[in-house]
Every structure is written in C-alpha cells, then in structure tokens.
Amino acid sequence: MKQQEMPRTPEDMRAELERITQQTQTLSRVLTTRYPVGQTPKETVWTLNKAKLYRYIPQVPPEQRHRTPLLLVFAIMNKPAILDLRPGNSFVEYMVKQGYDVYLLDWGVPGPEDKHIKFDDYALEYLPRAIRKLKAVSGSDEFSMLGWCLGALITTIYAALRPNDGLKNLLLLTAPLDFSDKTAGGFIRWTNDKNFDVDQILATYGNMPGKLIDYGAKALKPVENYIGTYLNLWDNLDNPKIVESWHAMNTWVNDLIPMAGAAFQQLIKDFYRGNKLAEGTLTIRGERVDLANVRANLLNLIALSDHITPTCQSETVMPAFGSQDKTLLKIPGGHIGIMAGSGALKRTWPQIDQWLAARD
C-alpha cells in the first residue's frame, strides 16, 4: 500500500473509502482463510501409518522425461506443502514440467501413538519402504533423493546406511549435520542450555507440540516474524500477486504439526548436543552411520542467510562424505526462501535441474 495523500474532494473521499473497504476485505480473507496449497495433480501410491508417498502426474511426453525418478523428503516438523506452494511458485510443478518423475514422501501428522518414532524408524523403516514402492511404480532401480532440513538429515542417514540401494543422486538442502559450533544460531544455544529439559517436555506433551516448534522458529527473528510480515502485507494489500504469495506462505507457516517425541529427543541429545553424526559416533539400529559410506553423487545446497541451519552446520561435513562427485552450492536467501521465495525460480530450481539433468 503506497503512501496516500489526504483526500481533498468528495470524489477522492469516496474512492478512498472504497479502497479501504477493499483492503479490509482482502485483509480479512487472507487472515481467516486457508490458501489451497499443494495444487499440482498427484496420486497416492503408498501409505504406512501417517506417511504417504505421492506421485505427481507427469506433464511432459514420455520421450522428454528424465530416466531417474526424484524423491522429495521434507522435514518432520512441518508439512511438505512448501514444496508445492502455489501454481507458478511450486518446486514440484517446476520439476514435473522439466520432465522429472517426481515423488513426495509426506511423513503425516504424528499422533500420541507415534511418540516413540525415532530417526531410526524414519530412516530405516519408512523411507526404505517408500523407496521400494517408488522403484516398483517407476520401474527404475535407481533414483535421486532430495532432502530438506531434517529431511536432509534423514536422507543422509539412509544414504550412509544403504549405499547400495539404488540411490544415484543425493541433494541436501539446508541440512543440519554438524553441530560442533555451539554458538551458531539460536536453536543450538537454547537447546544446549542446562535448563532445557527435553525429557520433561516430552513427559508433559508426548510429542513436541507444533506451537512450541513454531515459537522457536519465529523467535529466531522476532521482529520480522511477529511484526514485519504483517506490515509487509498491509503495505501491499493493493498488489494481488504479493497478497496471494503472502496468503499461501501464511497458510503453510501456520499449519503446525507436532514432532514425534522420541525423534525430537534424539534430535536434541544425539545431534544438537552430542553431534554424533559429524563425529561418526551415531548408531542407528546398531549400525554406525559413517558418511564415508555415502556413494551417491552429492549436491549440498546452503542458504547464505539461513538462521535456522547456519551455514557451518551444512558445510563442514563435506569432506566426510564418501561420494566421488560432490558439489557445494551457496545460494543467497533464507532457510525457506531459497526454495519457496520469489527468487527461487531463477536462483535455485534451475541449478537443481541442471545438476540433476547432468547426472540422469
């Protein structure tokens, strides 16, 4: 909304009132309704407990498609709709149009009965089963996998423990893997505090409540998240494109889900505090997770302004990966912005497409 001058005539006054009415309606709509995120056509090809594997309907002729299917794995503390936010600004839609056979693993919303689920289960129970189904449906024994945030942590564990399972290309986005710097970012400071009693939190709630996770994420940038975003909307109520974009993002941000209790406990104790993955002491179901075992081609994407996963948490482990083909790519933007922001279409997605296409 631009700076308005004082209305000086009755016509100006009427136009101003109409503008205000329109803006009030827009504001009310975007704050009280949900944007229909996840519109790219898809089918469910596999389910287990709350988890679902979606296959997106191909939109290019078979002869123009890439051979290797692509599996997207998002974090376990938010819904994966951010990968398919809205038409024209959807990574899934973009990749489908580039000819990829795209699959998305949606972990679902954990209930009280899922509080015992750990990273062990995600990496060695759910993920391999979903991959088996992907292979069956796609007819390909090889596949590419893109993990984002904690999804990248899970895919890394899988890639290290199952290096011969057909994983051809591994793409990590803002992957929190190395927690050796205990001062890098708010999360690691807060969770390393001796008063942060993860056992008591989980004894209280079972799972880590979505509202607490949301508070933690927003408190990292309190001014932007609690004030700036709403002022930004207010400023642009006249701009339908920005309003639509804001609406979609706000819908996703406020669609909170809890995180399985045991997985959260493991995240704090084994990763944030123990740094077991980077130090090579992490064991999953009795198997030591050694990054040197990763054989897949590796693309590690880092967001330069990431306040949730500081760059050092993703970057320093690069030498530890056993992959022959390793690429580290730093992209301007934040944790979510590099994939779902307005610049993603020019800055991030083409890079992913080019890297993958060269290794199809």
Added chain:
Amino acid sequence: MTQRPDDANPFDPFGTMRSMRDANMEAWSKMMQQFVNTQEYSQATSAMLDAYHTTSAPFRKAIEQAMTQVLQQFNMPTRMDVTNLADRLTNIETRLDDLDAQLSALQRGGGAATGAQGQGQAQAPGAPSDAAASMDPVVEQLSETDSGQGGNPQSEERP
C-alpha cells in the same frame, strides 16, 4: 522517512508505524536477533519453560487419572486404549507392506508370465499399484514358492 504533516492521512492508521518502521526496523530487528542469541535469553526461556512444566505436572497427572477413572466407569476407551489400538493397526499395515513387497518381488521374478509389469517403463498415472495389478498370477506363484521353492525372496528388501 518522515511524513509531512499536510500529507498525513487519517484513513491510514498504520502510517505512523510504517514511517517508524522504515526508519528503525532494520536496527530493531538486528538488536532483537542479538538479544535472542544471548546466553541470558536462553537461560530465561528454558527456566520459564521448566518452571511451567514442573508446576503443572501434578495437576496434569491428577486430571489424567481422574479422566481415566471416569472413562472406565462409563465403559469408554481411554487414550491408552486408543493408542494401543493404533499401534496394532500400524503393525498390521507394516505386515501388509511386507506382503506387498513380496508380491512385487514375485511379480518381477515371474516377469515372463506377468508381462514384466513395472520393469523398464513408468506406470501410467492412475494405474493400479504393482501388487494389485495382476493378483491371480502372483497368487499362483506364491503357492509354488510356498510349496516347493521355499525361502523368502524379498527378505533383503525388508528394512
């Protein structure tokens, strides 16, 4: 950026706030980010959270116990009952997934008989899943496996 008094719009109540923001937002944001990254903030929030959980725990436990007793009196399932049921359902789903994997493997193994469904070409959108696509030949192969060939051809696929 300061608004001139003669340009002030009474219909834009956020005008003043916007002007303030334009001037100070970045500095304010930086200051707050530094604040939440301090050890003092970490200690204060952790201590607050800890105090809340500690003080509320006895009440929460009492409510849970009372609720369980009430539900039992009315012959209603408790949360624990529902949770146990959900666990059992997940176990059944897992077993079904195992069977699905085995059926798929058998289908692939008997590619000549089943038309090598799923091999080398992508399945058409909306097509039935691999296990359900051609059930009869699979059942026949499963019987043969059970009766003579033995072993679990898919065991290496099970996580």
